Amino acid sequence: MTIIGVGLIGGSLARVCKEKNLIGRITGFGRNESNLKKGVELGVIDSYTLDLKEAVRNVDIVLLATPVGVMVDIVKIMIPHLKEGTIITDVGSVKGYLVDKIEELLPKGIPFVGGHPIAGSERSGVESSLPTLFKNYNCILTPTEKTDREALKKIEELWYSAGAKVILMDAKDHDRILAAISHLPHVVAYALVNTIGDICKEEDNLLSLAAGGFKDFTRIASSDSVMWCDICLLNRDNILEIITQFKGALERLRRYIKEENGTRLKEEFNKANSIRNLIC
Amino acid sequence: MTIIGVGLIGGSLARVCKEKNLIGRITGFGRNESNLKKGVELGVIDSYTLDLKEAVRNVDIVLLATPVGVMVDIVKIMIPHLKEGTIITDVGSVKGYLVDKIEELLPKGIPFVGGHPIAGSERSGVESSLPTLFKNYNCILTPTEKTDREALKKIEELWYSAGAKVILMDAKDHDRILAAISHLPHVVAYALVNTIGDICKEEDNLLSLAAGGFKDFTRIASSDSVMWCDICLLNRDNILEIITQFKGALERLRRYIKEENGTRLKEEFNKANSIRNLIC
Numbered sequence: 001m002t003i004i005g006v007g008l009i010g011g012s013l014a015r016v017c018k019e020k021n022l023i024g025r026i027t028g029f030g031r032n033e034s035n036l037k038k039g040v041e042l043g044v045i046d047s048y049t050l051d052l053k054e055a056v057r058n059v060d061i062v063l064l065a066t067p068v069g070v071m072v073d074i075v076k077i078m079i080p081h082l083k084e085g086t087i088i089t090d091v092g093s094v095k096g097y098l099v100d101k102i103e104e105l106l107p108k109g110i111p112f113v114g115g116h117p118i119a120g121s122e123r124s125g126v127e128s129s130l131p132t133l134f135k136n137y138n139c140i141l142t143p144t145e146k147t148d149r150e151a152l153k154k155i156e157e158l159w160y161s162a163g164a165k166v167i168l169m170d171a172k173d174h175d176r177i178l179a180a181i182s183h184l185p186h187v188v189a190y191a192l193v194n195t196i197g198d199i200c201k202e203e204d205n206l207l208s209l210a211a212g213g214f215k216d217f218t219r220i221a222s223s224d225s226v227m228w229c230d231i232c233l234l235n236r237d238n239i240l241e242i243i244t245q246f247k248g249a250l251e252r253l254r255r256y257i258k259e260e261n262g263t264r265l266k267e268e269f270n271k272a273n274s275i276r277n278l279i280c
Numbered sequence: 281m282t283i284i285g286v287g288l289i290g291g292s293l294a295r296v297c298k299e300k301n302l303i304g305r306i307t308g309f310g311r312n313e314s315n316l317k318k319g320v321e322l323g324v325i326d327s328y329t330l331d332l333k334e335a336v337r338n339v340d341i342v343l344l345a346t347p348v349g350v351m352v353d354i355v356k357i358m359i360p361h362l363k364e365g366t367i368i369t370d371v372g373s374v375k376g377y378l379v380d381k382i383e384e385l386l387p388k389g390i391p392f393v394g395g396h397p398i399a400g401s402e403r404s405g406v407e408s409s410l411p412t413l414f415k416n417y418n419c420i421l422t423p424t425e426k427t428d429r430e431a432l433k434k435i436e437e438l439w440y441s442a443g444a445k446v447i448l449m450d451a452k453d454h455d456r457i458l459a460a461i462s463h464l465p466h467v468v469a470y471a472l473v474n475t476i477g478d479i480c481k482e483e484d485n486l487l488s489l490a491a492g493g494f495k496d497f498t499r500i501a502s503s504d505s506v507m508w509c510d511i512c513l514l515n516r517d518n519i520l521e522i523i524t525q526f527k528g529a530l531e532r533l534r535r536y537i538k539e540e541n542g543t544r545l546k547e548e549f550n551k552a553n554s555i556r557n558l559i560c
Contacts, residue, residue, distance in 0.1 A: 069542075118489060138489055167489075177486050180479050185472060185497045187537075190552040191530040192468055197555035198525065199460050206457050209398060209418055209447075215559060216496050217465045222556045225549035232537045232545060243534050245478065247527070250471040254523050257467075257512045262349075265512060269505030272470040275477035276502045279495060 001061040002027045004074055006039045006048070008120060009091045010065030011129030014044045016162040019131045029055035030066075039126045053081040061154075064090035069230030072101045084109040087151045091117055093178060093227075094234040095142045095171035103146055111148035113155040114171060116140045117164055118182070122222040135163030142171040179238035184246055186228055187239065189221040281341040282307045284354055286319045286328070288400060289371045290345030291409030294324045296442040299411045309335035310346075319406045333361040341434070344370035349510030352381045364389040367431045371397055373458060373507075374514040375422045375451035383426055391428035393435040394451055396420045397444055398462070402502040415443030422451035459518035464526055466508055467519065469501040 001017065003010040006028040017023040028036050028045035029052055036048035049055045056062050056078045064071045071092060082088075088110060092098050099114040106112050119137035121128065139159040143152050159166050169177075196218075200206050232239055256265040281297065283290040286308040297303040308316050308325035309332055316328035329335045336342050336358045344351045351372060362368075368390060372378050379394040386392050399417035401408065419439040423432050439446050449457075480486050512519055536545040 140489075177489060180476055181486060181489055181494050184475070185494055187533050188468060188472055188530065189497060190549055191526060191533055192465060193552040193555050194532075194548060195464070195522065195526045195529045196460055197551060198529070199522075200555070206461060209420075209457060209461060214461050214465055217469060217500055218556055218559070220497055221552040223549075223553075225546045225553055228549055229542050229546045232533075233540055233542055236537055236540065240534065240538055242475065242479075243530070243537075246471060246475045247530070249475045249478070250468065250523070250527070252474075253467055253471055253512075254520065257516055257523075258520055260513055260516065262509050262513055266505045266509045268474060269470055269503075269508055271477060272473040272501040273503075273505055275473050275480070276498055279498070 001025075001063060002029060002055050002059045003045065003063045003065055004029045004052075004055070005064070005066035006030055006036060006045055006126050007065060008124050008126075008128045008133070009117065010063060011039060011044045011126040012131065012133035013063065013065070013091070013117075013158070013162060014039075015129055015131035016134070017158075018043065020161050022158065022161055023061070027055055027059070035126055042126065042129075044126055044129060052077055056086070057081050058083055059086055061087045061089065061158075064088065064092065067224075067227045067230045068092040068094050068098060068234050069226075071098055072105070075102050075105055079105065079107065079110070082110050085111075087111050087113065087148075087154060089113040089115050089151075089155050091115055093182065093231050095140075095174045097234045099142055099144060099171040103144065111151035113147060113152050114142040114144075115155060115159070116142075116174065116178070117159065117162075118178075119164070122219050124224045124227075132163070134159065137164055138167050139164035140167050140169050140174050142169055142174055144171070175235050176238050179235055179242045183231060183235055183239050184242045186220050186223060187232065187243065188246065189218050190228075193218045193221040281305075281343060282309060282335050282339045283325065283343045283345055284309050284332075284335070285344070285346035286310055286316060286325055286406050287345060288404050288406075288408045288413070289397065290343060291319060291322075291324045291406040292411065292413035293343065293345070293371070293397075293438070293442060294319075295409055295411035296414070297438075298323065300441050302438065302441055303341070307335055307339070315406055322406065322409075324406055324409060332357055336366070337361050338363055339366055341367045341369065341438075344368065344372065347504075347507045347510045348372040348374050348378060348514050349506075351378055352385070355382050355385055359385065359387065359390070362390050365391075367391050367393065367428075367434060369393045369395050369435050371395055373462065373511050375420075375454045377514045379422055379424060379451040383424060391431035393427060393432050394422040394424075395435060395439070396422075396454065396458070397439065397442075398458075399444070402499050404504045404507075412443070414439065417444055418447050419444035420447045420449050420454050422449055422454055424451070455515050456518050459515055459522045463511055463515055463519050464522045466500050466503060467512065467523065468526065469498050470508075473498050473501040
């Protein structure tokens with residue numbers, strides 16, 4: 001197996017494969033040589049190369065685990081060097097665009113399985129990778145009519161071995177749902193932290209007073225900016241739509257506060273309490 | 281000491297007093313008798329009463345630990361029954377309005393010290409109280425020109441004993457800062473969870489897919505609705521102001537996503553990364 005992008009997610013899946021002896025040699029490819037060296041030192045990958053052609057030659061599985069914005073270009077470059085039967089799969093947080101583009105590009109005989117493990121952390125890099133990262137988390141796979149069933153089965157088994165619960169879903173549904181439960185919270189957290197940052201210029205000690213609740217709430221605003229920029233651009237329409245809905249919900253609260261309408265405000269807060277209880 | 285409202289905060293401070301033997305008997309007052317009974321059973325308070333007059337008669341300290349919306353009315357009722365020298369203090373999340381009103385109401389000889397321990401949790405009720413709740417957290421006290429210095433010293437010592445770091449601050453500054461670091465995040469979390477709730481009606485399995493990040497991010501949307509309604513109404517102007525600033529920050533992100541301006545989007549995300557790193 002070759003892992004393109006040996007970071008938190010790619011590294012964690014590599015660790016699973018090593019620990020459970022699922023797969024032969026694991027090669028890492030990336031742009032950052034010191035990160036790849038660290039991957040070898042930590043035993044996450046067996047070897048690395050900075051040459052993409054070499055990286056994908058003669059392997060059974062290529063796992064795309066880079067920021068989603070560069071995946072299609074990487075696929076374009078690797079295609080002439082792939083042997084027939086190499087399964088391409090990914091872990092990108094956006095699926096519709098990627099699945100469409102990659103399926104369009106790949107020749108017959110090179111199966112693709114779109115995937116997205118809904119696990120992770122605001123940390124990044126191979127040094128944060130853990131073989132238990134996916135345990136009990138959902139992993140969404142987004143097969144299409146074109147998807148090779150044998151390839152799908154192999155990738156499903158890989159995620160089962162990592163302890164994940166595999167869910168099959170249409171790529172477009174995935175993107176709409178993830179826009180709501182993951183992409184919107186990230187955008188909101190970034191906006192919230194930037195709001196606080198702007199005020200800090202005027203208020204001394206503001207940040208140092210931030211309580212536990214604020215830290216938890218804004219943890220995801222520490223997430224990698226390149227990765228999240230890519231996600232926002234590739235799932236643009238769904239994210240714009242959900243931001244509009246969020247603005248409506250926020251505006252309702254703002255209006256009830258402005259009008260000092262305690263009854264409505266409590267109703268809104270109670271509604272959130274109930275929904276939150278359904279999640280946890 | 282008498283604690284008016286034996287919940288998470290009042291109960292936790294009572295536990296500190298018991299554990300460190302700081303204070304004689306602790307009486308609890310509240311509306312919910314089963315909660316007060318539980319307080320006695322758990323050893324948090326020594327006794328309770330449902331009669332406010334009786335509760336505050338002949339005590340050294342009265343701690344107001346109810347939702348902030350009822351504190352002023354409670355003070356009005358208790359005044360005729362207080363002995364000279366009884367210190368009134370509170371733990372409310374809003375200070376300006378309360379400090380003004382309570383100082384105006386209390387006669388000479390009954391000192392008031394406004395306070396707000398910036399600790400807590402989305403849990404509530406005496407059964408969640410912990411003697412360590414305030415340890416290493418900030419507790420803001422908001423003395424004014426009128427504040428009795430001896431009373432202030434006593435309340436400072438109480439919070440030091442609880443392990444808190446005491447910060448003295450102007451009540452108006454407190455409200456502006458807390459609007460940013462605590463009240464805004466709560467309003468945003470409530471709006472976010474309600475947005476997801478509205479979509480759930482159309483999308484199956486949406487909530488069950490919510491990842492760890494979403495759960496952490498929305499934890500504070502489980503907070504008590506009455507308490508947060510009161511806070512929003514009593515710190516209305518600061519909260520409206522900060523919501524407006526937040527809407528501006530969100531709108532910037534929305535625009536950059538809409539315009540597919542990756543450079544600006546990454547700048548905004550990097551800015552949030554840096555601010556977040558200053559906090560943690």
